[in-house]
Amino acid sequence: MINFQYSRARSIAEAVHLMVSTPGGKFIAGGTNLVDLMKMDVERPTVLIDVSRLPLDTVEETPGGGLRIGALVRNSDLAYHPLVERRYPVLSSALLAGASPQLRHMASVGGNLLQRTRCAYFYDVATPCNKREPGSGCPALGGVNRMNAILGTSDNCIAVHPSDMCVALAVLEATVHVTGPRGERSIAFVDFHRLPEDEPQRDNNLAMDELVTAIELPQRGFETHYTYLKIRDRLSYAFALVSVAVGLELEDGKIRVARFALGGVAQKPWRDAEAEAALNSQPVNERTFAHAADLVLRKATGYGNNTFKIDLARRVIVRALSQAARATPQSQSNKKIA
Numbered sequence: 376m377i378n379f380q381y382s383r384a385r386s387i388a389e390a391v392h393l394m395v396s397t398p399g400g401k402f403i404a405g406g407t408n409l410v411d412l413m414k415m416d417v418e419r420p421t422v423l424i425d426v427s428r429l430p431l432d433t434v435e436e437t438p439g440g441g442l443r444i445g446a447l448v449r450n451s452d453l454a455y456h457p458l459v460e461r462r463y464p465v466l467s468s469a470l471l472a473g474a475s476p477q478l479r480h481m482a483s484v485g486g487n488l489l490q491r492t493r494c495a496y497f498y499d500v501a502t503p504c505n506k507r508e509p510g511s512g513c514p515a516l517g518g519v520n521r522m523n524a525i526l527g528t529s530d531n532c533i534a535v536h537p538s539d540m541c542v543a544l545a546v547l548e549a550t551v552h553v554t555g556p557r558g559e560r561s562i563a564f565v566d567f568h569r570l571p572e573d574e575p576q577r578d579n580n581l582a583m584d585e586l587v588t589a590i591e592l593p594q595r596g597f598e599t600h601y602t603y604l605k606i607r608d609r610l611s612y613a614f615a616l617v618s619v620a621v622g623l624e625l626e627d628g629k630i631r632v633a634r635f636a637l638g639g640v641a642q643k644p645w646r647d648a649e650a651e652a653a654l655n656s657q658p659v660n661e662r663t664f665a666h667a668a669d670l671v672l673r674k675a676t677g678y679g680n681n682t683f684k685i686d687l688a689r690r691v692i693v694r695a696l697s698q699a700a701r702a703t704p705q706s707q708s709n710k711k712i713a
Contacts, residue, residue, distance in 0.1 A: 377413070380422040387554055387588065390426050394584045395556050397422045402586060404447055405481040407474075408490050416500050417491075417507060431485075431588055434458065440594035443552075446485030446587045450540065451476065453484060463596040464704065465620050466543040468603040471707035473539035475612040485587040488541060488551065488567070491578065492534035492642070493614055495519060505531045505575040513575075521680040522614065525688070526672075527641040532575030533678060536568060536642050542620045543603060545636035545644035549592050555585035568643030578642070597622030597634075602698040602705050602713075605638070606691055610710045615639035617688045619695035630654045630663070635696065637671070640688055647671045659700045661693060668692035 380397075384390035394400050399421035403409055412418035431445035434456050442458060453459055454470035474482065491497065496504045496515050503511035515523050515533050523533040541564075549564040568579050581587065600623035607613040618638035624631045633654035637645040650670035657663040668689045675685045694712065698704055703713050 377419050379420055382422060383425040384429060387429055390424055390586055391555055391584065393424045400424050402426050404483040404486050407478050407482045408486060412491060415498050417498060437591065442592040444484055444590045446483060446589055448484045449480060450482045450487060451479040462598055463547060463592055465546060465597055465601040465603055465622055468704060468707055469539045469543035469620055472603055472605045484590060487538055488587060490538050493537045494523060494534040497534060506534055509576045516678060519680060520678045523678065523681050524641050525675045525677055525681060525684045526645050527570040528676060529571045531573065532571035534642055535639055537614050539605065539618060539638060542618055542636050542638035542644045545646055546620045546622045546634045547592050549590050551587060552589040552591060553581060553585045553587050555582055571642050599702050600625055600699045602695050604691055604695040604698060604705045606687065617684055617691045619691050621695045621699040623699045625659065628659060630657050630659060637688060640684060664693045664696040
């Protein structure tokens with residue numbers, strides 16, 4: 376591991392000041408991703424700015440009936456928080472599907488948002504990688520790409536975003552609150568993460584000197600008709616091949632509101648407005664769900680080893696929508712698919 380300096384911020388303002396005044400710095404809280412990247416020589420920060428003691432570890436109700444989640448709330452605490460379990464169960468389920476208990480106890484909500492891809496070429500500094508070194512190439516395009524993206528790809532990158540939590544936040548239409556030297560601002564969750572396009576090195580639209588302070592959830596939480604279904608190589612700690620978060624509202628046997636997002640298929644949680652709109656006012660049945668799946672995957676592209684994901688995603692979407700419609704969400708303790 377490289378040599379680096381360490382500073383502990385005593386306030387949000389000090390954290391931002393330290394970042395501005397020390398080029399090459401990185402914020403650190405739980406460190407469950409950043410420390411690994413430093414060990415692998417992928418990240419080489421000159422200074423670590425410890426924000427773990429800042430007052431950003433509370434979950435509070437908002438005047439509008441939603442929930443404001445501090446960026447330093449631990450994943451395990453959020454998953455078992457009574458308000459989240461009761462009002463936003465798809466988020467609780469997604470958190471419990473991710474990582475191991477030990478990692479969830481350390482990982483922060485803000486850090487979860489900012490995870491880097493687990494693409495094998497990104498982690499291997501002996502190989503080119505446009506995300507790590509822009510312009511060096513993307514060997515995953517014709518190489519080992521079983522875990523890589525099938526949607527929203529570019530000729531520069533086919534990496535996927537690894538978070539489970541973020542797939543649920545996409546369905547809940549969360550808002551990310553950040554602060555920086557230019558003040559505070561809010562970013563709609565749909566606009567937070569980026570697709571690779573011509574800048575694969577940029578995972579999100581956060582400025583380098585901005586700090587995530589909170590995530591805000593709106594009032595609608597899909598308390599009854601929801602699920603988070605994650606398909607992976609093994610039932611214990613593993614990243615998703617394909618995952619789907621769903622939130623539905625039903626009325627008289629038809630779908631009144633539908634939202635669903637995919638994980639493991641793109642560099643950001645993947646939603647498709649046209650596919651969601653196609654579910655509105657439709658009867659609850661497999662034909663309806665299959666049509667929505669076809670719409671989502673109409674532009675999916677396989678790259679050899681990962682082409683199987685297209686058919687897998689289609690089946691997972693249908694199964695997840697069926698689970699949510701029946702109000703039989705996927706259990707994260709008994710992982711047999713419902």
